[in-house]
Amino acid sequence: MNDFYQPRIKPYLNTKSLMPENQETPIQFLDGEIVDAPLFYRRNHFSYPPFTSSFYFLPIEGLVYTPKTFSLQEIYSMPSKTIKVVLECSGDKRELFQPKVFGEQWEKGAISQGIWKGVSLRTLLKSTGLLPTAKEIVFEGYDFGERPDSNQIFRFARSLPIEKALDPDTIIAYEYNDHPIPFKHGFPLRLIVPGWYAMASVKWIKKITVIDKEFNGPFQAVDYVYYPNKENDHGKFPVSTIHVNSTIQYPLNRQLLHTGLYQIKGIAWTGKGIITKVELSLDGGQTWNICQLPTKSEKYSWVPWYFKWKALKKGEYTIKSKATDSEGNVQLSEPFWNRKGYGYNAIDTIEVNVE
Amino acid sequence: MNDFYQPRIKPYLNTKSLMPENQETPIQFLDGEIVDAPLFYRRNHFSYPPFTSSFYFLPIEGLVYTPKTFSLQEIYSMPSKTIKVVLECSGDKRELFQPKVFGEQWEKGAISQGIWKGVSLRTLLKSTGLLPTAKEIVFEGYDFGERPDSNQIFRFARSLPIEKALDPDTIIAYEYNDHPIPFKHGFPLRLIVPGWYAMASVKWIKKITVIDKEFNGPFQAVDYVYYPNKENDHGKFPVSTIHVNSTIQYPLNRQLLHTGLYQIKGIAWTGKGIITKVELSLDGGQTWNICQLPTKSEKYSWVPWYFKWKALKKGEYTIKSKATDSEGNVQLSEPFWNRKGYGYNAIDTIEVNVE
Numbered sequence: 001m002n003d004f005y006q007p008r009i010k011p012y013l014n015t016k017s018l019m020p021e022n023q024e025t026p027i028q029f030l031d032g033e034i035v036d037a038p039l040f041y042r043r044n045h046f047s048y049p050p051f052t053s054s055f056y057f058l059p060i061e062g063l064v065y066t067p068k069t070f071s072l073q074e075i076y077s078m079p080s081k082t083i084k085v086v087l088e089c090s091g092d093k094r095e096l097f098q099p100k101v102f103g104e105q106w107e108k109g110a111i112s113q114g115i116w117k118g119v120s121l122r123t124l125l126k127s128t129g130l131l132p133t134a135k136e137i138v139f140e141g142y143d144f145g146e147r148p149d150s151n152q153i154f155r156f157a158r159s160l161p162i163e164k165a166l167d168p169d170t171i172i173a174y175e176y177n178d179h180p181i182p183f184k185h186g187f188p189l190r191l192i193v194p195g196w197y198a199m200a201s202v203k204w205i206k207k208i209t210v211i212d213k214e215f216n217g218p219f220q221a222v223d224y225v226y227y228p229n230k231e232n233d234h235g236k237f238p239v240s241t242i243h244v245n246s247t248i249q250y251p252l253n254r255q256l257l258h259t260g261l262y263q264i265k266g267i268a269w270t271g272k273g274i275i276t277k278v279e280l281s282l283d284g285g286q287t288w289n290i291c292q293l294p295t296k297s298e299k300y301s302w303v304p305w306y307f308k309w310k311a312l313k314k315g316e317y318t319i320k321s322k323a324t325d326s327e328g329n330v331q332l333s334e335p336f337w338n339r340k341g342y343g344y345n346a347i348d349t350i351e352v353n354v355e
Numbered sequence: 356m357n358d359f360y361q362p363r364i365k366p367y368l369n370t371k372s373l374m375p376e377n378q379e380t381p382i383q384f385l386d387g388e389i390v391d392a393p394l395f396y397r398r399n400h401f402s403y404p405p406f407t408s409s410f411y412f413l414p415i416e417g418l419v420y421t422p423k424t425f426s427l428q429e430i431y432s433m434p435s436k437t438i439k440v441v442l443e444c445s446g447d448k449r450e451l452f453q454p455k456v457f458g459e460q461w462e463k464g465a466i467s468q469g470i471w472k473g474v475s476l477r478t479l480l481k482s483t484g485l486l487p488t489a490k491e492i493v494f495e496g497y498d499f500g501e502r503p504d505s506n507q508i509f510r511f512a513r514s515l516p517i518e519k520a521l522d523p524d525t526i527i528a529y530e531y532n533d534h535p536i537p538f539k540h541g542f543p544l545r546l547i548v549p550g551w552y553a554m555a556s557v558k559w560i561k562k563i564t565v566i567d568k569e570f571n572g573p574f575q576a577v578d579y580v581y582y583p584n585k586e587n588d589h590g591k592f593p594v595s596t597i598h599v600n601s602t603i604q605y606p607l608n609r610q611l612l613h614t615g616l617y618q619i620k621g622i623a624w625t626g627k628g629i630i631t632k633v634e635l636s637l638d639g640g641q642t643w644n645i646c647q648l649p650t651k652s653e654k655y656s657w658v659p660w661y662f663k664w665k666a667l668k669k670g671e672y673t674i675k676s677k678a679t680d681s682e683g684n685v686q687l688s689e690p691f692w693n694r695k696g697y698g699y700n701a702i703d704t705i706e707v708n709v710e
Contacts, residue, residue: 007403007538009374012367015381017607019364026370048362102609102671102708148611149710183362252372254457256503316457353457355504 013039016104020044020145021184024109027267028249033084033295033304035112037182043089043110045156045219046145049204053188058172062138062210065129072174072188075119081171082117083194084301086269090197090224090239093335093344099230101341108247108348111269113302116192118173122166124208130162133212137165139191142204147218158202158224159215160193169194169300172205194300195271196240197343199224227339242271243345244331246278246305246323253350262309266291266321266348269302273326278305284318285333285347291321311354321348368394371459375399375500376539379464382622383604388439388650388659390467392537398444398465400511400574401500404559408543413527417493417565420484427529427543430474436526437472438549439656441624445552445579445594448690448699454585456696463602463703466624468657471547473528477521479563485517488567492520494546497559502573513557513579514570515548524549524655527560549655550626551595552698554579582694597626598700599686601633601660601678608705617664621646621676621703624657628681633660639673640688640702646676666709676703 011026025041058075061067089110094103121137136159144155164170173192174181181187186203193200199219215221224239246268251257268275274297279288291305311317324330335346366381380396413430416422444465449458476492491514499510519525528547529536536542541558548555554574570576579594601623606612623630629652634643646660666672679685690701 005403005406005408005538009376009403011370011373012378014369015366015384017610018366018384021364023367029370029373048360048364051360053360100609100706102611102706105607105609146613148613151613183360252460254455254460255372256457258501258503258506351455351457 011039013042014107014109016106020046021048022104024106025112027109027111027247028252030249033301034114034177037114037176037179037185040112040114040176040182040185041089041110042184043198044143046143048184049142049144051142051204056188058189058205058208060124060128060208060210063131063134063212064125064210065131066127068128070124075172075189076174078119078123080117081120081168082115083169083171083192084113084298085116085192085194086111086113086242086300086302087198087201088242088245088269090199090342094341096344096346097335097337097341099337101339103341114177116171116173117175117178118171118189118192120168121170121172121191122168124172125166130210134162134210135212136161136210136215138209138211138215138217139202140206140209141202142206149222150218154218155206156202156219157215157217158200158219159211159217160200164193164196195242197224197242197271199239223340224342225340226336226342228337230339239342242269243343244270244275244323244325244329245345246321246331246348248319248321248348248350251319251350251352255352257311257352257354259311259314259354262311264307264309264319266305267302268305268321268323270323270325270327270329274299275303275323276326277324278303279322279324280307281320281322282309282317285320288322314354316351316353319350319352366394368397369462369464371461375401376403377459379461380467382464382466382602383607385604388656389469389532392469392531392534392540395467395469395531395537395540396444396465397539398553399498401498403539404497404499406497406559411543413544413560413563415479415483415563415565418486418489418567419480419565420486421482423483425479430527430529430544433474433478435472436475436523437470438524438526438547439468439653440471440547440549441466441468441597441655441657442553442556443597443600443624445554445697449696451699451701452690452692452696454692456694458696469532471526471528472530472533473526473544473547475523476525476527476546477523479527480521485565489517489565490567491516491565491570493564493566493570493572494557495561495564496557497561504577505573509573510561511557511574512570512572513555513574514566514572515555519548519551550597552579552597552626554594578695579697580695581691581697583692585694594697597624598698599625599630599678599680599684600700601676601686601703603674603676603703603705606674606705606707610707612666612707612709614666614669614709617666619662619664619674621660622657623660623676623678625678625680625682625684629654630658630678631681632679633658634677634679635662636675636677637664637672640675643677669709671706671708674705674707
């Protein structure tokens with residue numbers, strides 16, 4: 001070595017569990033609006049499916065006029081749609097609930113964003129038609145296994161109501177960031193449901209079935225349900241649209257800083273409408289300042305935000321970020337506590353010490 | 356793809372910060388007693404040093420009879436010593452302190468173990484001699500930078516008292532797990548101080564100086580000091596020996612399990628003596644069971660432990676592990692709280708729900 005050796009410093013996925021593989025995106029350490037595939041969070045219910053793509057077809061059946069089976073080539077040749085989408089696990093930030101809940105203790109990184117390309121599900125359904133009794137559309141994945149609450153084998157399956165399924169932005173995707181979808185993220189085909197928590201975006205789609213009732217598979221009717229009470233199921237309702245939310249990326253919680261000028265930065269996102277305002281407090285929520293949004297806020301995407309902070313006075317600071325969306329939703333001080341820990345979206349809070 | 360595609364599932368380092376690089380070992384997901392270099396936790400005070408190894412020499416100076424400068428070839432050719440050593444950051448588990456403290460929020464993975472090979476520092480000091488006034492030995496690293504509490508530039512430097520420096524197990528290491536030490540872990544030479552928290556094991560050694568007083572560099576006299584009080588420095592004393600400790604690796608905190616037979620597993624370690632007993636409680640600490648230690652407990656090393664658990668009854672369980680060492684030290688329910696958050700070693704505790 002004659003030249004100075006400059007080692008590469010990069011963030012990694014943060015491992016939550018390996019069987020199944022659940023690893024979160026190092027969201028505090030990423031810049032910009034696109035997460036590279038290797039840093040996309042991984043969230044699985046089961047082992048990866050045993051799978052050959054050499055004989056892959058996608059059947060659409062059930063309450064349709066013309067059941068059809070699509071080859072990948074057919075799907076690739078149809079008019080495509082490309083959308084920047086934030087995918088957020090409904091368990092993102094679960095670790096922050098008080099009282100604590102059971103389940104994967106996701107911190108702030110069960111979220112990623114990138115460019116998905118595919119064909120509108122609507123286009124496929126036009127070619128099969130829908131019978132008038134059609135009520136929901138069920139998407140089964142190739143992945144299966146045991147659930148902790150049962151000894152039966154289940155395949156991962158979820159449904160969408162007809163209206164959401166027919167939204168032109170609901171796509172059967174085959175590319176992520178201009179490349180075939182990585183196997184771990186659903187190759188060859190993944191349903192992408194913009195605006196909904198990511199359990200809806202079924203990976204490794206095996207079959208699409210149109211039904212005339214409410215689907216009640218365990219990933220629809222047991223998991224991904226808000227249970228407001230610890231001891232019983234009263235008042236339960238399904239998880240669907242992403243809540244308005246924000247995350248402070250820099251500084252880090254409990255970081256020691258010296259006096260100086262800092263650029264506080266983060267991201268904000270929502271499932272319906274667009275982010276219209278991000279506010280930042282440096283005094284624990286007593287006063288709020290407007291953050292800069294250097295890019296135009298777009299539907300389905302997170303928007304980066306910044307705030308210049310002159311940290312001149314030593315001491316401890318409680319920094320909070322609060323996003324508002326075009327539907328009038330705003331982050332609150334307290335999250336909506338629910339037994340399984342979904343949809344955490346309280347005002348993001350960190351504490352730093354200026355020495 | 357004709358064959359089933361079996362994706363690789365591996366844990367990664369868990370990123371705490373990138374400037375400087377602080378990433379922790381995914382300790383919950385590792386087996387055995389040796390951590391591969393890529394998963395060894397990384398803890399830096401500064402950027403990696405700009406560095407050329409092509410002209411590397413190690414000077415020993417100060418209060419010695421014969422100041423000397425050793426080439427790497429000389430060091431490699433001396434009688435070597437190979438030791439399995441646990442290196443633990445004194446901030447390991449800092450995140451668990453209540454009330455919370457500032458600084459890197461290490462979880463349970465600022466710890467790694469492997470095989471270090473080098474020459475006893477004692478051997479080098481024999482060849483230089485020590486003047487009778489010698490009191491401490493200072494080790495400077497090549498790494499330098501600003502500290503959060505100052506605008507001055509400091510080099511990372513630490514001292515050892517003569518007795519610890521002359522312990523034959525205190526080595527100037529050049530290999531880790533049979534390979535040259537990776538650059539990020541101190542190539543070409545790293546001081547290894549078995550039994551002490553790892554701030555003592557100075558990386559990229561630049562110079563060794565024998566002095567006749569107590570060294571008071573900021574990494575000796577400001578950081579790596581236990582401050583028992585939040586508001587003042589009364590009662591402070593330096594961080595040195597690793598505390599008796601244990602970590603539950605499986606199951607994970609807040610994990611959902613179904614009824615069945617489980618092997619609870621973990622590691623236990625201490626800085627002085629050996630681990631003599633690991634106990635496990637399944638009822639929040641009311642009753643304790645003895646764990647199996649399948650390998651002989653050794654000085655300086657962690658020992659894996661296991662406990663077979665028949666989880667037959669549904670409900671929430673608070674699982675605790677408690678290690679005892681041959682010096683009679685035992686983990687307590689509460690950690691010794693200190694302002695900078697060093698040496699956390701309370702009984703390890705997780706909660707699981709059997710559904």
